Amino acid sequence: MNQEMIISLSSLFIITSFTNVLATLKTIMIAKKIMNPVYLIVFVDAAIFASVLTKVVGATGIYFTLAYALGRTFGVFLGGRLEDRLGLGIIEVDLFLNEGRKSTDIAQRLREEGYTVNHFLTRGNMGEKRQQVEVIMKRKEYKIFRKILSEKGVENPTLKIKSISKIEGKITVSSL
DSSP states (O other): OOHHHHHHHHHHHHHHHHHHHHHHHHHHHHHTTOOHHHHHHHHHHHHHHHHHHHHHHHOOSSHHHHHHHHHHHHHHHHHHHHHHHHTOSEEEEEEEESOHHHHHHHHHHHHHHTOOEEEEEEEOTTSOEEEEEEEEEEGGGHHHHHHHHHHTTOOSOEEEEEEESOOOSSOOOSOO
16 A cells, blocks of 8 residues: 555545534434524535545545545534534433422522523422422523532432423523
């Protein structure tokens, strides 16, 4: 294998990884109904794919096929990591606590951060009274919620976290 072939295989791997990062983000954005960037992503991905495909199909041997397959696999991995960092979407977090004072303090602290919070009495597994704090926030701001729990001395609480596709009305989903 000569230096030119190694450069070609490396380039193919990098380009294919990049296009799969785009494809992974595109899929996630479509699932979360964030459509505007998807059109540009699809165009760029298709243009690159068409040029890469001619290189892979025209190549002899398995090296280009392996570089392409490994690039796609690595691209999915990178795309998932990038999406975790971006934290796209909106979530509803339900916190369940037995301690009324702590739940009230947490609800108030979340309100001070600018979130819309519901706080109410509910019944647990065996019908026992417990407090529920419900807040809707951007997924990337979940770390703020965890920080507040830590500040209030709440470790390993019972949480229910749901993805939300649409919000209407007077709900604040972002911190001040």
